Amino acid sequence: MTQIIVDPSTSIPRHKFRSSPESETRLLFLIDGFSRKRGGESRSLEGRVKLAKLDFLLRYPSHLARVLENIGVRIPDSELLNLQEAPLDSRMMRYRYGPWDPSYYAVLGSLIGRGLVRVDPLPRTSGLGYSTTSTGESLVFELGKDESFAVINARIKVLRRHLDKSGSTLKEYLYKLPEVADSTWHEEIR
Template sequence: MRYLEGRVKLAKLDFLLRYPRHLRRVLLAQGARPDQVEEIDPDEAPLDARMMRYRYGPWDPSYYAVLGSLIGRGLVEVAPLPGKGFGYRTSASGARLASDLRADESFAHINLRLRLLRRHLDKSGNTLKSYLYELPEIADATWHEDLT
């Protein structure tokens, strides 16, 4: 099982998952066909709390606490990656929980977005950051400004 490489990538994927409007725009800009993104509702409100603009793009200050909690509960494993910082992956119990959530129909719209992220945007954190900086709402935001 492979690791997700670093917090930058995690933050950019999280942003795209939370903000369906931006996910749709990035997917189309990166070559996804309109029929592949038609089920993404661009008017759906962002998930959870709003993210803010930070040095490397969208960021949620709660990442450290959330990651610490997931690691502490044995749901996520962390490992140093040669020259790349840290990698994250689900543990066996975390994978079982994720599977249970994917099977829950109330998460269908999130599961769709997750599949699209994996299929089209499994890129480095820096590549994802560059895609997001093509969006004026991100590029033009000031540090610590809430993103919409």
């Protein structure tokens, strides 16, 4: 099979830029978990950098456990549920600000275009926040009834409880992991 390259200088195959149902579902759950109201105040997941870092930790539970340990948080393995890496639909790559998935633009475009996620300007910044619409919340609620999403939901709760930080802070945490810091641009992170 011939590998189609989008940009010859990056050598990233075209299929890495495509959305998948698995990616859309995972990001929908993540955005919903971080945009649920707290104390009656509406929230959003603040920016793509934070989204990417949280998604990395969601997809790589052993790295999540190490980040939590590095910041002094002890979590029983049962809360992270299954520290073994699940087969990923695609591995994340190292980019300028750490782990990144080239499919994010397609995934977010699909979620926004289908009315499941909305984008709002963040107050006092030039950034954008992501939150689920009522349709997105309903879909997450219905999908969440399926036991196969229990692990992802448990990890999102751990992320929100202990790592609801700025994208910059999360980036600093990830750069303390050799797998991230020592990788070269466009290299898949293991």
